[in-house]
Amino acid sequence: MPLICFASPKGGVGKTTLAANVADALRRNGRRVLVMDFDPQNTLRLHFGVPLTDGAGFMADLPKRPDWRNVVRQTASGVMLLPHGSIDIRGTLGLSHAIERDPELLAAPMRAILADPGLLVIADTPPGASHALNLLAPMSQLVVAVLLADATSAALVPDIDNGRFLGAGTMAALFAGRLRVVLNGVDPNARLSRAAAETVARHLGPRLLGAVCREEVVAEALAAQRLVLDIAPNSRAAEDLREIARGVEAALPPVPEPFQASWGAR
Numbered sequence: 001m002p003l004i005c006f007a008s009p010k011g012g013v014g015k016t017t018l019a020a021n022v023a024d025a026l027r028r029n030g031r032r033v034l035v036m037d038f039d040p041q042n043t044l045r046l047h048f049g050v051p052l053t054d055g056a057g058f059m060a061d062l063p064k065r066p067d068w069r070n071v072v073r074q075t076a077s078g079v080m081l082l083p084h085g086s087i088d089i090r091g092t093l094g095l096s097h098a099i100e101r102d103p104e105l106l107a108a109p110m111r112a113i114l115a116d117p118g119l120l121v122i123a124d125t126p127p128g129a130s131h132a133l134n135l136l137a138p139m140s141q142l143v144v145a146v147l148l149a150d151a152t153s154a155a156l157v158p159d160i161d162n163g164r165f166l167g168a169g170t171m172a173a174l175f176a177g178r179l180r181v182v183l184n185g186v187d188p189n190a191r192l193s194r195a196a197a198e199t200v201a202r203h204l205g206p207r208l209l210g211a212v213c214r215e216e217v218v219a220e221a222l223a224a225q226r227l228v229l230d231i232a233p234n235s236r237a238a239e240d241l242r243e244i245a246r247g248v249e250a251a252l253p254p255v256p257e258p259f260q261a262s263w264g265a266r
């Protein structure tokens with residue numbers, strides 16, 4: 001049931017990389033995990049070994065109201081995947097208008113997916129504002145904003161701080177409590193990266209879920225269409241990803257009683 005959205009004001013910050021690899025870490029912790037790609041770039045699938053030439057997906061076909069069970073992929077990692085599907089610019093604009101005109105087009109299948117109480121759903125969203133994020137944020141238990149450890153990110157902290165990143169007024173106040181931040185691409189040996197990370201950590205306190213170091217294995221894993229915990233389980237980045245997964249688990253509401261392992265024993 002829980003839905004976790006990975007979002008960010010900016011693109012190219014590692015949103016998709018973290019959504020894929022944190023999903024894998026949560027799966028390794030014993031969770032049943034479904035990752036969904038809401039970004040028309042359709043790159044989430046590459047982390048799970050789906051060939052570049054395979055353009056099938058859920059969102060790209062949404063106007064035809066597909067049954068998600070017919071589109072879902074069982075990946076080698078054990079994580080279930082709903083790729084976005086390949087789509088051109090006209091298709092992307094058309095899809096966005098269709099969701100704006102008729103939010104139920106997306107809301108109805110999301111309710112059906114989230115009705116499974118034992119399933120943890122992770123959504124990778126496009127950068128910045130989108131109709132998809134607008135619709136998903138109120139359904140989410142957690143919105144994870146990904147920032148890079150640089151000066152631009154430090155400047156975006158006030159927007160994250162007051163929830164303005166996801167709305168205005170009461171809506172912003174509602175979301176502020178569900179927002180967590182992950183800093184990606186931290187280079188402990190670079191003065192600016194360290195300073196930006198320290199500034200963000202000071203401002204956000206416990207809302208900072210953690211940080212992931214900049215390390216070549218992260219980009220290499222994507223090039224090999226594999227996951228970081230698979231190809232380099234002892235790397236620093238792998239340890240960081242496991243730590244983020246622990247933070248996500250801790251920030252989620254408790255598993256409903258009937259689904260706790262000890263329940264039947266009472």
Ligand SMILES: Nc1ncnc2c1ncn2[C@@H]1O[C@H](COP(=O)(O)OP(=O)(O)O)[C@@H](O)[C@H]1O
Nearest residue numbers: 011012013014015016017185213214215218219
């Ligand atoms: N911690 C990291 N260390 C090294 N490279 C990274 C790291 N995080 C992301 N990358 C690389 O940065 C690029 C952009 O990442 P991506 O996840 O696609 O960003 P976004 O989804 O925010 O657009 C990819 O090539 C990815 O491999």
Ligand SMILES: [Mg+2]
Nearest residue numbers: 015016039043
């Ligand atoms: Mg992305």
